[in-house]
Amino acid sequence: MNYVLYAVPFFFLLIGLELLADRWRGMRTYRLADAINSLSAGVLSTTSGLLTKVVGLLSYSFAWQHWGQFELSASNLWVWLFAFVFYDFCYYWNHRLGHERNVLWAAHSVHHQSEEYNLSTALRQTSTGFLFGWIFYLPMALVGVPPLVFLTVASLNLLYQFWVHTRHVPKLGWFEWVFISPSNHRVHHAQNPVYMDRNYGGVFILWDRLFGTFQEELDEEPVVFGVTTPLRSWNPLWANLQFYAVLWQDAVRAGSWWDKLRIWFMRTGWRPADVAAQYPLAKSDLANFVKFEVSLGRAAKVYATLQFALYVVAGTFLLGVAGNWPLTDQLLGWGWMAFGLYVLGTWLERRPWAAGLECLRLLLNAPLLWWAQQAGWLPAGGEAWSLLALYSLLSVLGLYLPRLGRAALPAA
Known part of the structure; x- marks a missing residue:
């Protein structure tokens, strides 16, 4: 069952309620062009998924059928609970490496480009994540999680993440010791140095606490949303291509063939020394940060x-x-x-x-x-x-x- 399709009306209902909350509380967490750009990326991603989902589904089904070590039955409740937790563990590593490796960040960066933080940001998804994302979930196939269970818990994991993309929910006390909350996910979307590359879990924050990537939202450090190399565009196609273009340009300019190859798989931000010296990248200045805007009537x-x-x-x-x-x-x-x-x-x-x-x-x-x-x-x-x-x-x-x-x- 495609739970995301059935959830679409609720997504827009909740976005409408968040806009009402903005007005009631005197906040401005939405800008029209930014919201449309985020939602456009989401529409493009779901449409692209019609063409690309077969990559992950076929690879998962093949691994489950031929290499699965156990016969787990979808009729057992514990299999569903196990799969739900196991999926989030795999998601943590997929998400973490999506921030730590250049070629994976090229796909995932789309989700972080918005300089606002609201429920429309949750729907801002990549169209190229299928290229490598399927690899991280093969362990679930190897232990025998049936494809139906895998697809269902994947959808539930994605649906859970929708509500945490808001500035209207404060810290939630004990809840944040176990689960991802709006507060600790706001940290994840920040470009402040103290917050960057933290809080990777989809449903559970336990993985971040266990593997040393947790960071609490600090009252003395207001979050600045966005990426350090700004998109500065409202175009969803360019949003998906921007960082690939940066990597390609650096690879072409690099003098060493080894650098041309390894730049794609190095840590995020790594550039060949000769290219970095000759072609410095413009980075956000948080002290004088100005959001991208184009005046429209x-x-x-x-x-x-x-x-x-x-x-x-x-x-x-x-x-x-x-x-x-x-x-x-x-x-x-x-x-x-x-x-x-x-x-x-x-x-x-x-x-x-x-x-x-x-x-x-x-x-x-x-x-x-x-x-x-x-x-x-x-x-x-x-x-x-x-x-x-x-x-x-x-x-x-x-x-x-x-x-x-x-x-x-x-x-x-």
């Missing part, structure tokens, strides 16, 4: 919000039905989602070419609708075309009416 914000809402609906639809589609259809669906989210990112960044790209996106919807009807994924008939025409008309009006209104204003 009200009309542009409304347009971006409404367009993104449609992509959330489309992403949920794909997550629910596209699992049985042929690979080519899944690739086309992913491409449509990825391109649309990229265009939305350019809109939020006020790129000069954003309006032109948006018009191209709207035009491409027509052949995509025809394809979806031919493939049987959407019902045939004129109703869909009428809705597409209305949507396109409203989108064009939303694009250009605010500009015409500004042009008609008399000069001051």
Whole structure:
């Protein structure tokens, strides 16, 4: 069962409640572009998962079937409890090495790029974690945890982590000695030197206490969220590629072939000496830290919000039905989602070419609708075309009416 799919409405309900809590308490933990960027990364990740989940599932099933040492039955409650705890132990090491090795950080850094901390940050997930992440869970297959149990506890672990991404819940006393809480997970998302690379558990904080990676949130050290090499973009595609690009550029520039190879697997932040000397990286200055922001008018914000809402609906639809589609259809669906989210990112960044790209996106919807009807994924008939025409008309009006209104204003 895909628990994450069923949880989507509750995610957005809780985000709405957190926004109300912001207003009630006079806080500002959300910025529109940042939240849309985080949610876009999440939509892209779940859509990409349709194509990439087979990597982890097939490798796990193969190891369980051929190398499993015990026959654990899904009908025994203790197997589920054991698997739940064991999964979090494996997650701890996956997460920890995701911070400690360059190539693994390239995938995981997406989740840390937001300079805010709220429930939308929880949904900011990587699209490339499948490359190495499956390796860390093979021990569960080797001891005989059935794939159904593995997939279920993995979903439950992920769902648990949603609620800890908030600034509205204070320290929770004894609870924090055993479980991950909002307070000790805020530490994990900090770029303050005292907090960096701490508190890796997904559900249990016990692993961090046991292996020396625990750090309490300190009253005298307010958390500064984000990464030390800022993304400075609202584009979810670039968010997934940024650190890979940094590593690739350093590898190309390195004079030593050994450095070109080992940079990918060295500790996070390691760079060849010659490259570091000639091409220093700009790092955050916490003393004068300024969050990335691009000024947008009200009309542009409304347009971006409404367009993104449609992509959330489309992403949920794909997550629910596209699992049985042929690979080519899944690739086309992913491409449509990825391109649309990229265009939305350019809109939020006020790129000069954003309006032109948006018009191209709207035009491409027509052949995509025809394809979806031919493939049987959407019902045939004129109703869909009428809705597409209305949507396109409203989108064009939303694009250009605010500009015409500004042009008609008399000069001051």
